[in-house]
Amino acid sequence: MAHSVSAPGRWGRRLAAGAVVFYALITILPLLWIFMTGFKTPQDSISYPPKVLFEPSLEGYVNLFTTRSRQTPEYMASLPPPDTWYEELVRSRDMVIAGPSKFGERMMNSVIIGFGSTFLSVLLGTLAAYGFSRFKVPLEDDLMFFILSTRMMPPIAVAIPIFLMYRTLGLSDTHLGMIILYTGVNVSLAVWLLKGFIDEIPREYEEAAMIDGYTRFQAFVKVVLPQAATGIAATAIFCLIFAWNEYAFALLLTSGTAQTAPPFIPTIIGEGGLDWPAVAAGATIFLIPIVVFTILLRKHLLRGITFGAVRK
Amino acid sequence: MRGVSKHFGEIPAVDHLDLTVGNGEFVVLLGPTGAGKTTTLRLVAGLEKLDAGTISIGGHDMTTADPAVRDVSFVFQQYSLYPHLSVYENLAFPLRSPAHPHSKSEIRRRVTAIAEMLRITHKLDNRATQLSGGEMQRVAIGRAMVREPQIYLMDEPLSSLDAKLRADLRLELKRIQQDLGATLLYVTHDQIEAMTMANRIGVIDQGRLIQVGTPREIYQDPCNLYVASRLGQPAINVIPPGLIPRFAVPPGTASIGARTEHMHISRSVNGSGQGKVEWIEHLGDQNHLHVRIGDHQIITLVDPETPMSRGDDVDIALTGPLFFDAAGNRLRGTGDG
Ligand SMILES: Nc1ncnc2c1ncn2[C@@H]1O[C@H](COP(=O)(O)OP(=O)(O)O)[C@@H](O)[C@H]1O
Ligand SMILES: [Mg+2]
Numbered sequence: 001m002a003h004s005v006s007a008p009g010r011w012g013r014r015l016a017a018g019a020v021v022f023y024a025l026i027t028i029l030p031l032l033w034i035f036m037t038g039f040k041t042p043q044d045s046i047s048y049p050p051k052v053l054f055e056p057s058l059e060g061y062v063n064l065f066t067t068r069s070r071q072t073p074e075y076m077a078s079l080p081p082p083d084t085w086y087e088e089l090v091r092s093r094d095m096v097i098a099g100p101s102k103f104g105e106r107m108m109n110s111v112i113i114g115f116g117s118t119f120l121s122v123l124l125g126t127l128a129a130y131g132f133s134r135f136k137v138p139l140e141d142d143l144m145f146f147i148l149s150t151r152m153m154p155p156i157a158v159a160i161p162i163f164l165m166y167r168t169l170g171l172s173d174t175h176l177g178m179i180i181l182y183t184g185v186n187v188s189l190a191v192w193l194l195k196g197f198i199d200e201i202p203r204e205y206e207e208a209a210m211i212d213g214y215t216r217f218q219a220f221v222k223v224v225l226p227q228a229a230t231g232i233a234a235t236a237i238f239c240l241i242f243a244w245n246e247y248a249f250a251l252l253l254t255s256g257t258a259q260t261a262p263p264f265i266p267t268i269i270g271e272g273g274l275d276w277p278a279v280a281a282g283a284t285i286f287l288i289p290i291v292v293f294t295i296l297l298r299k300h301l302l303r304g305i306t307f308g309a310v311r312k
Numbered sequence: 313m314r315g316v317s318k319h320f321g322e323i324p325a326v327d328h329l330d331l332t333v334g335n336g337e338f339v340v341l342l343g344p345t346g347a348g349k350t351t352t353l354r355l356v357a358g359l360e361k362l363d364a365g366t367i368s369i370g371g372h373d374m375t376t377a378d379p380a381v382r383d384v385s386f387v388f389q390q391y392s393l394y395p396h397l398s399v400y401e402n403l404a405f406p407l408r409s410p411a412h413p414h415s416k417s418e419i420r421r422r423v424t425a426i427a428e429m430l431r432i433t434h435k436l437d438n439r440a441t442q443l444s445g446g447e448m449q450r451v452a453i454g455r456a457m458v459r460e461p462q463i464y465l466m467d468e469p470l471s472s473l474d475a476k477l478r479a480d481l482r483l484e485l486k487r488i489q490q491d492l493g494a495t496l497l498y499v500t501h502d503q504i505e506a507m508t509m510a511n512r513i514g515v516i517d518q519g520r521l522i523q524v525g526t527p528r529e530i531y532q533d534p535c536n537l538y539v540a541s542r543l544g545q546p547a548i549n550v551i552p553p554g555l556i557p558r559f560a561v562p563p564g565t566a567s568i569g570a571r572t573e574h575m576h577i578s579r580s581v582n583g584s585g586q587g588k589v590e591w592i593e594h595l596g597d598q599n600h601l602h603v604r605i606g607d608h609q610i611i612t613l614v615d616p617e618t619p620m621s622r623g624d625d626v627d628i629a630l631t632g633p634l635f636f637d638a639a640g641n642r643l644r645g646t647g648d649g
Contacts, residue, residue, distance in 0.1 A: 204388045207359050210379040211386045212459070213411025226396040 031287070037280035045276040059093075060277025062086045064103050064268065064285075068095040103282060106264040110244060111289060112175055113260055117182035118239040122232055124183070125190025126198075130220060132191070133198040134206075144195070147188045155185050156248045163252055173258045178250070182243040189242075190235050197231025198224065233300035237293070244290050261286050316365035318351055318519075325351040327519035328365070333463060333497050338489050341499040342506040342542060343516035349499035350389065352516070353465045356497065358382050370462040380411045385456040387466040392452030393440035399451055400436040403427065406459050426454045429488060446477040453485065457492070466498040470505060482508055503543050507531070515539045537640035540569045546600060546611040548634075549575075555605055556586065556628060562635050562643050569634040572612040576629040577603065579620060589624045603628070 008016065037045050039056040068090055079096070082088040090097050132140060162181065163172075171177030201224055209219035225232070251263040265282040268275060318326040326348045333339045341349050354360045356367060358379035366375045374382050385406065393402050403423045407414040414422070427433045430450040435443060443451065449469060456464055469485075470478045486509045489496055500506055506513045507527045514524045515538075523535045534540035540548050548569045553561045561568065580586075586605055593600035599618070603610045603626060610628070620626070635643040 202390070204390065204392075205394060207357075207379070208386060208388060208392070208455075209405070209409075211357050211359070211382070211384060212406035213380045213409030215380065215410070218410065223394060227394075229396075 034280045034283050038277055038284045040277050040280075042275060042277055045280070046274070057089075057277075058086070059089060060275070060279075060281040062089055063275055063278040064281045065101050066090070067098045067101050068093075069098045070095050101268075102259075102264065103261075103268075103285075106259055106261045107285065109175065109254075109258055110260040110262075110286070113178040113182065113258070114240055114243040114289075116175070116179040117186060117243045118236055120179065120183040121186035121190045121239045122194075122236050124187050125194050125235060126225075126228065126232060128187075128191045129194035129198050130224065132195050134203065144192070147191050150188045151185075159249065159252055162249070166253055173254045173256055175258050178254065178258055178260070181249060181253070182239075182246065186239040186242055190239060193235045193238070194228065194231050197228050201227050229300050233297040237297055237301075240290060240293060313352075313356070314366045316352075316355060316367060317363045318348075318355055318360060319363055324348075324519045326355060326362075329516075329519070329521050331514060331521060331524065333495060335495055336493045338486070338494075338496045338498065338509055338511045339514060340506040340510035340512075341497070341514045341516050341521075342501070342503060343499070344501055347501075347516045348519035349501075349516060350467050351519075353386065353467050353497065353499060356382075356463070357384050357386050357465055380409070383461045384463050384465055385459055385461045387452050387456045387464070387469045389467040389469075389471065392455070393443075393448055395439070395441050397440060398436070399427075399432065399438050399440060399443070402440050402451055403436075403454050403458055406455060412459060422458050426458050429457075429491075430454045430484070445473055446481070449473060449477075449481065453481075457488065457494075460492075460494075463495045463497060466496065468500050468502075469498075471500065471502065478502075478505075485509065503545070507543065515542055534634065535642050537567065537569065537636045537642075540634055540636075540642075544571050546572070546613065549610045549612070551605070551608055551610065555608060556630055559630055564637045565635045565643055566638040567636050567640075568630070569636060570610070570630055571633075574630055574633040575610070575612055576631065577601065577612065577614070577626050578629075580625045580627045586628055587626050589620055589622055589626060592620070592622060 036052075036054075038060045039058070040051070040054055041057045041059055044051050044054045044057075045060075066086070071094065073094070076091060076094060076096075079091075082091055087097060131137060132144060137143065166172045166177055166181075169177075171180070205223045205227070206216070206219040209223050210216060214222065245262065246260075247262040250260045254260060254263065261282070265279060265286065268278050268282055313329055313331045316326055316329045317324065329348075329352060331339070341352060343349050351360060355362050356369075358374070358377060362375065366373060368374055369382055369384065394405065397405065400423060403426060404419050406412065407419045407422060423436070424433070427436055430453065432447055432450050432454065435447055435451075440448065440451065449472070453466075453469055456466070470481055473481065482505055488494070489509075498505075498509065510527055512524060513527055513530045515522045515530065517538060523530060523539045525533070530539060531543050534543070537550065541550070548571050550567050550569055553559075553565045553568055556568075577587075587603040587610070589601060590604045590609065591602035593602070594616070597616070598613050599616050601612050601614045601618075601620065603612070605628065614620070637643055
């Protein structure tokens with residue numbers, strides 16, 4: 001080994017553990033606050049001093065998923081008794097449920113666009129990275145630099161041209177348009193990350209497979225892909241986080257059919273006063289898919305590079 | 313292989329190589345690092361395109377064929393096993409390829425048989441990464457052996473193992489090869505591997521095949537000084553003709569190659585010998601005797617019981633050594649003392 005690390009002493013370990021816990025608290029606290037706010041009533045959510053202990057309510061979640069209309073007391077009195085707990089909750093605020101909100105659809109759009117663009121970025125990125133890694137590509141270095149250069153300016157700098165192009169091409173406010181856009185932004189990152197990982201996989205593995213009677217593509221699928229799993233998982237997480245959280249393009253290019261959750265969530269505030277619990281509930285649900293995805297792929301991230309099967 | 317050449321840029325890695333490996337034959341290419349051994353095997357396997365020459369395998373011209381259709385198997389110098397697969401899956405991998413499909417039961421039968429042969433049956437369910445170096449190497453050899461290809465190509469498969477394991481696997485490999493009647497082209501820089509396993513040895517240097525012959529021939533009858541110096545432990549002693557007085561050499565002799573068996577060393581009786589014992593290395597069963605003659609040093613093997621010690625004056629007599637001309641080529645005349 002080129003360098004060795006001595007085991008830290010008892011105090012060193014405690015100090016390190018303390019630092020990790022402290023950092024975790026700082027980062028988790030805002031998330032915890034959002035999570036709690038989602039279960040507060042609107043009054044509790046804006047009370048001062050802020051309430052740490054409160055009676056939980058699902059009002060935020062009900063408001064998130066419904067649209068409601070305020071009614072006169074006479075009309076309320078004329079209604080038959082409510083069928084469900086959420087109707088009862090809404091009526092206690094002198095309102096009736098007018099229908100489902102757009103939140104479900106917007107989440108679905110986020111899922112389709114986020115995962116769709118991630119899949120495409122990783123697919124194209126893996127193939128391109130493999131090509132760059134294994135074959136003599138003319139102007140390889142220049143091409144790799146060109147690919148990287150597309151990430152050198154903030155994507156939003158080209159927002160206006162893209163807006164105009166998308167309007168002309170009829171891609172505005174479509175799933176396909178957003179998937180293409182996010183893939184375009186992510187694929188450069190994917191190629192660079194994955195090329196690094198694939199470069200680390202010895203060619204001899206594929207060569208052995210080809211001698212054993214596999215074609216190059218079969219060797220790629222059976223030998224390279226499993227060993228690049230770590231890199232593919234890491235790349236997928238990076239791509240998904242970008243596509244999932246992207247706000248500016250989504251605000252600019254989508255308004256209806258293809259609108260994703262990030263531009264939608266803030267609009268909840270407007271519907272009938274400052275409804276912080278509904279916004280917090282939206283943010284909480286918005287977080288869940290990406291947390292689940294990361295946890296699912298964590299196994300691959302932690303499994304690490306497979307040292308040891310290599311004779312040194 | 314006929315007139316096979318391969319250049320990397322300006323460097324000739326393999327230079328007009330002619331070699332035929334007969335059916336059931338174990339041929340070892342012996343050469344130092346950088347001699348072009350790996351490149352030769354890669355050319356045969358189809359992993360590199362040759363610049364000139366032809367390669368045929370099993371009577372078919374394979375010069376430009378894809379690796380998959382050549383029906384060879386390869387043990388690489390490094391990176392032999394797939395870390396994401398178990399030992400069983402590693403061994404079964406070549407049997408599942410589209411070019412050589414086998415039924416499930418056939419795969420099981422062959423993998424089990426090869427695992428038994430290599431004594432790794434108890435490790436079949438392990439991941440490839442959980443094996444020791446020796447076990448990994450056995451699996452790598454096993455992966456080449458599960459199929460019955462036209463020829464097995466092995467690139468220094470034992471070079472990364474410790475001495476004991478190397479000796480064990482050497483024997484095993486030879487035994488398996490004989491049992492299967494397999495055809496092997498094996499490359500190594502280790503003369504002992506070459507001497508013990510080969511039916512024929514090809515000595516290769518700088519991409520050129522210098523001499524091909526049985527281990528005996530190569531050892532006893534090397535065609536030049538280079539081949540002579542590749543074989544023998546300790547290495548052959550090269551001395552100028554005038555060093556040992558009263559020893560006739562063929563005309564043109566520029567140097568004499570003398571191995572242990574060509575020399576007789578005795579304590580000089582009158583106290584003024586040609587050489588002086590400079591050092592004795594104890595190897596256990598034998599000793600290395602370092603003798604200084606003028607400004608030359610000679611190393612030979614002696615019995616541990618030999619009654620000699622540092623500083624002793626000794627006389628040296630030669631019987632049937634090898635003679636080489638100024639270019640290092642063998643002169644086949646005989647000299648005598
Ligand atoms: N892919 C390559 N690119 C450039 N030079 C190479 C390549 N492979 C081998 N060589 C050169 O060819 C020569 C023979 O190499 P090699 O066949 O690996 O030797 P060996 O296996 O006998 O040690 C060496 O000089 C090496 O540097
Ligand atoms: Mg080599």
